Amino acid sequence: MIRTVSVAMPAHLRTLAGVSGDVTVELDGDVTRRSILDALETQYPMLRGTIREHVSGERRPFLRFFACGEDITHKSPDDPLPEEIASGAEPFYVIGAIAGG
Amino acid sequence: MSNVRVLVGTRKGAFILTSDGKREKWDVSGPHFAGWEIYHLKGSPADPNRLYASQTSGWFGQVIQRSDDGGKTWFQPGTPAGETTTPDGMPKGESNKFVYDDSPETGKPLTTHQFYDGTAKPWVFKRVWHIEPSLDDPNTVYAGVEDAALFKSTNGGQTWAELPGLRGHGTGAQWQPGAGGMCLHSIILDGERIFVAISAAGAFRSDDSGATWKPINKGLHSQYIPDPNAEVGHCVHHIAKHPSNSNVLFMQKHWDVMRSDDAGDSWQEISGNLPTDFGFVIDVHTHEPETIYVVPIKSDGEHYPPDGKLRVYRSRSGGNEWEALTKGLPQEKCYVNVLRDAMAVDTLDSCGVYFGTTGGQVYASADSGDTWAPIVRDLPAVLSVEVQTLS
Numbered sequence: 070m071i072r073t074v075s076v077a078m079p080a081h082l083r084t085l086a087g088v089s090g091d092v093t094v095e096l097d098g099d100v101t102r103r104s105i106l107d108a109l110e111t112q113y114p115m116l117r118g119t120i121r122e123h124v125s126g127e128r129r130p131f132l133r134f135f136a137c138g139e140d141i142t143h144k145s146p147d148d149p150l151p152e153e154i155a156s157g158a159e160p161f162y163v164i165g166a167i168a169g170g
Numbered sequence: 171m172s173n174v175r176v177l178v179g180t181r182k183g184a185f186i187l188t189s190d191g192k193r194e195k196w197d198v199s200g201p202h203f204a205g206w207e208i209y210h211l212k213g214s215p216a217d218p219n220r221l222y223a224s225q226t227s228g229w230f231g232q233v234i235q236r237s238d239d240g241g242k243t244w245f246q247p248g249t250p251a252g253e254t255t256t257p258d259g260m261p262k263g264e265s266n267k268f269v270y271d272d273s274p275e276t277g278k279p280l281t282t283h284q285f286y287d288g289t290a291k292p293w294v295f296k297r298v299w300h301i302e303p304s305l306d307d308p309n310t311v312y313a314g315v316e317d318a319a320l321f322k323s324t325n326g327g328q329t330w331a332e333l334p335g336l337r338g339h340g341t342g343a344q345w346q347p348g349a350g351g352m353c354l355h356s357i358i359l360d361g362e363r364i365f366v367a368i369s370a371a372g373a374f375r376s377d378d379s380g381a382t383w384k385p386i387n388k389g390l391h392s393q394y395i396p397d398p399n400a401e402v403g404h405c406v407h408h409i410a411k412h413p414s415n416s417n418v419l420f421m422q423k424h425w426d427v428m429r430s431d432d433a434g435d436s437w438q439e440i441s442g443n444l445p446t447d448f449g450f451v452i453d454v455h456t457h458e459p460e461t462i463y464v465v466p467i468k469s470d471g472e473h474y475p476p477d478g479k480l481r482v483y484r485s486r487s488g489g490n491e492w493e494a495l496t497k498g499l500p501q502e503k504c505y506v507n508v509l510r511d512a513m514a515v516d517t518l519d520s521c522g523v524y525f526g527t528t529g530g531q532v533y534a535s536a537d538s539g540d541t542w543a544p545i546v547r548d549l550p551a552v553l554s555v556e557v558q559t560l561s
Contacts, residue, residue, distance in 0.1 A: 081205060081230060110263070115249045117263025119230040124269055124295075131229040165229045 100155035179208035182550035247327035278338030302357035314354030386434030412459035440489025498542035526552025
């Protein structure tokens with residue numbers, strides 16, 4: 070079943086991707102953090118390396134992931150996400166750490 | 171009449187300053203890439219409208235930007251503007267991908283360098299500090315990166331490959347970071363010869379277009395390292411060379427201003443009467459190979475001009491005898507720094523000299539440094555300054 074998932078990104082990533090506001094990606098299969106980010110990078114290839122390191126694929130250290138108000142940064146990237154995310158009712162959040170200066 | 175285009179990288183974006191040959195009235199465009207650190211941007215000598223920029227962020231990593239119209243529009247080279255897929259199916263993030271070559275076939279399985287405490291740390295790519303376009307091919311460009319290595323692109327920045335002979339020549343495991351990180355910050359192209367400098371490893375030379383390398387640090391003396399005369403480990407801040415004078419190099423080291431007359435095989439100190447020989451920038455007059463410029467900074471612990479006076483020092487004798495250039499520069503209560511890539515010279519008959527400060531000022535002199543005036547006063551902290559002379 071094709072699912073349409075909404076993704077909220079920091080402003081700088083929206084600028085790089087040339088979009089405004091949240092974006093949607095379509096997934097065929099399990100809706101997980103990994104599948105969302107894979108789809109996001111396929112749809113917006115200029116974002117490769119900006120959320121996950123190019124080589125290691127690891128999350129960049131100043132970024133975290135939230136789903137339905139819960140910090141899922143340190144959970145398995147292959148855990149199924151809540152139905153609210155899978156249905157597109159709630160966005161999947163990529164959040165940048167707050168820093169001054 | 172010729173024009174000049176000054177390319178300024180700052181902590182919060184890039185700015186492009188343009189003027190005619192008089193260099194009195196300036197147009198300012200920017201910020202480009204607002205909010206991002208722009209460590210360096212530079213134009214191709216072979217095609218002045220081809221610019222490359224290093225856009226970086228502690229959050230989102232490295233982005234390489236390219237302009238083919240002199241900075242009016244920009245795009246990621248692997249991601250042409252307006253296209254969702256490249257015709258050849260290239261993954262578009264490739265232009266931002268810098269992967270160390272540790273393969274036994276082309277590189278060497280060198281995987282660690284020294285950390286500040288002497289322990290071994292793996293090489294991890296962080297950012298591009300310096301971009302150096304080829305002298306004769308707009309699509310060939312070099313990138314000096316942190317952790318220190320030299321990369322090359324031959325397709326206009328779409329993809330990058332390491333020149334692994336530098337890290338793998340034998341001393342790489344002894345390199346260590348300076349306070350700003352272990353960065354390759356200086357690249358000088360001279361035919362088949364390439365010079366680079368790394369903080370804190372030293373200067374290196376290749377005589378075969380980057381295939382093989384050797385350290386060129388004989389004569390450097392650094393009291394802050396265990397062996398002050400070591401083959402590597404010196405904190406070189408910047409090196410410069412006059413285009414027509416292939417064997418003469420000038421260096422601003424952590425402390426000491428140095429010169430070499432044999433392409434780096436040996437160095438002699440030329441600090442002479444400078445008020446302090448700590449500093450970051452050094453550059454050479456376009457038409458006078460023995461006229462050089464530095465901006466003395468008080469000390470390694472106090473990164474601002476001595477006595478609160480911003481002074482460029484010029485030597486017309488290749489070093490040792492220096493004169494302070496102060497006209498138009500603040501001579502009281504000035505506590506800015508001038509970082510290592512933040513000085514440049516144009517090629518007009520009356521040589522223009524430019525530098526940027528951590529206080530956001532970019533100063534220009536249209537008369538070889540005799541007099542100065544600010545082009546802009548309130549930019550974010552300036553990381554780099556380059557200038558193009560346009561016909």
